[in-house]
Amino acid sequence: MTDTNPNNDNEGIDGSGRVIGTPSSAGGDRLVAAPADPHEEHEGAYPAAETHGRPEEMQRRGERLASLWFVVAFVAGVLFFVAYFWWNSAEIADPRIGQYSNMALGGSLALALFAIGAGMTVWTRQVMPHYEVGSPYDELPSSPEEKGSFGDFFMRSADESGFTKRPLLRRTLLLAMAPLGLAPIVLLRDMGPLPGDVLHSTTWRRGMRMVVEGSHREGPSTWIRAEDLENQPGAMISALPYVEPTEEHPHGLSLNDQAKAVILLIKMPDGAFKPTMTEEQLGWTYNGIIAYSKICTHVGCPAALYEQGTHRILCPCHQSTFDAADGAKVVFGPAHRPLPQLPISVDAEGYLVADGDFSSAVGPTFWDAERGA
Numbered sequence: 452m453t454d455t456n457p458n459n460d461n462e463g464i465d466g467s468g469r470v471i472g473t474p475s476s477a478g479g480d481r482l483v484a485a486p487a488d489p490h491e492e493h494e495g496a497y498p499a500a501e502t503h504g505r506p507e508e509m510q511r512r513g514e515r516l517a518s519l520w521f522v523v524a525f526v527a528g529v530l531f532f533v534a535y536f537w538w539n540s541a542e543i544a545d546p547r548i549g550q551y552s553n554m555a556l557g558g559s560l561a562l563a564l565f566a567i568g569a570g571m572t573v574w575t576r577q578v579m580p581h582y583e584v585g586s587p588y589d590e591l592p593s594s595p596e597e598k599g600s601f602g603d604f605f606m607r608s609a610d611e612s613g614f615t616k617r618p619l620l621r622r623t624l625l626l627a628m629a630p631l632g633l634a635p636i637v638l639l640r641d642m643g644p645l646p647g648d649v650l651h652s653t654t655w656r657r658g659m660r661m662v663v664e665g666s667h668r669e670g671p672s673t674w675i676r677a678e679d680l681e682n683q684p685g686a687m688i689s690a691l692p693y694v695e696p697t698e699e700h701p702h703g704l705s706l707n708d709q710a711k712a713v714i715l716l717i718k719m720p721d722g723a724f725k726p727t728m729t730e731e732q733l734g735w736t737y738n739g740i741i742a743y744s745k746i747c748t749h750v751g752c753p754a755a756l757y758e759q760g761t762h763r764i765l766c767p768c769h770q771s772t773f774d775a776a777d778g779a780k781v782v783f784g785p786a787h788r789p790l791p792q793l794p795i796s797v798d799a800e801g802y803l804v805a806d807g808d809f810s811s812a813v814g815p816t817f818w819d820a821e822r823g824a
């Protein structure tokens with residue numbers, strides 16, 4: 452605490468020249484208030500103050516003690532990491548072991564932070580000089596002289612703090628901070644496994660057959676044949692890849708995989724594709740049958756409505772409209788990106804199959820920057 456009123460005398464707050472909250476002047480330490488009129492001695496915002504540093508012996512003792520605390524903080528920081536990696540996630544899930552993990556993590560981190568605080572306190576009280584700095588309120592903006600004065604004051608304070616002159620303190624402080632600086636790595640790691648290419652790919656692979664979404668997928672009778680659609684111009688069905696059922700997934704696909712892989716299969720009337728469709732896009736169709744992702748590129752609703760007469764695919768959530776005859780380009784609404792197209796063909800037995808994964812990433816547009824879609 453400092454008295455910043457330039458009209459006060461030099462006796463300080465408690466009348467003895469000592470600033471409340473600082474050590475007494477015993478042992479040769481004396482604190483001096485700011486000059487009665489700072490502008491008499493200094494033109495800047497921070498008037499020059501008389502400095503009374505600690506006795507050298509006290510400073511050396513303080514330096515060693517603060518450094519010791521910083522070393523303790525470093526050791527505690529290292530223990531925090533050791534505690535983090537000591538138990539694996541399966542062990543932590545066991546409450547009997549998990550409690551020790553929590554105690555070790557919390558205890559080591561608390562000790563590290565406490566030791567840094569203790570070291571800083573000792574540094575401040577026993578190494579740094581103590582004096583008051585008085586500064587009257589100034590009218591803004593500051594003059595160049597005042598700014599220069601502040602710069603001088605800042606540099607002088609850095610020098611007086613001992614940070615530059617006392618390498619033991621400086622190095623042990625940096626040592627103590629190093630493990631804590633790495634702590635965010637632990638926090639990031641705890642967010643779970645990296646997503647890998649999960650955002651870039653779906654279940655679809657070359658040669659995968661298709662089944663009607665929502666149907667019982669138990670055998671060849673449910674696989675979609677090209678002829679099921681070829682004779683029905685304008686027909687549209689929702690479909691999924693056929694995957695052998697497992698015990699974990701009796702329908703072959705997890706719900707997450709289904710949500711990403713679902714497609715609209717549309718049989719376009721002859722000559723309906725627009726000339727703006729590229730050769731590649733037309734090559735991904737089979738006999739007028741085209742497949743698009745059913746997941747809207749706005750925020751991911753199922754774009755489940757199809758208007759036969761205009762070949763428009765509609766998303767009921769915010770009315771984004773896609774032109775199925777033109778590569779599912781957006782013709783209306785908030786979506787910014789066409790529905791991804793799934794390359795399809797027919798296998799030797801006449802079943803519709805995928806020719807690979809989607810032409811671009813499936814799902815909402817806000818992932819585009821990350822995925823480069």
Ligand code: FES
Nearest residue numbers: 747749766769771
């Ligand atoms: S989610 Fe389809 S328009 Fe918004």
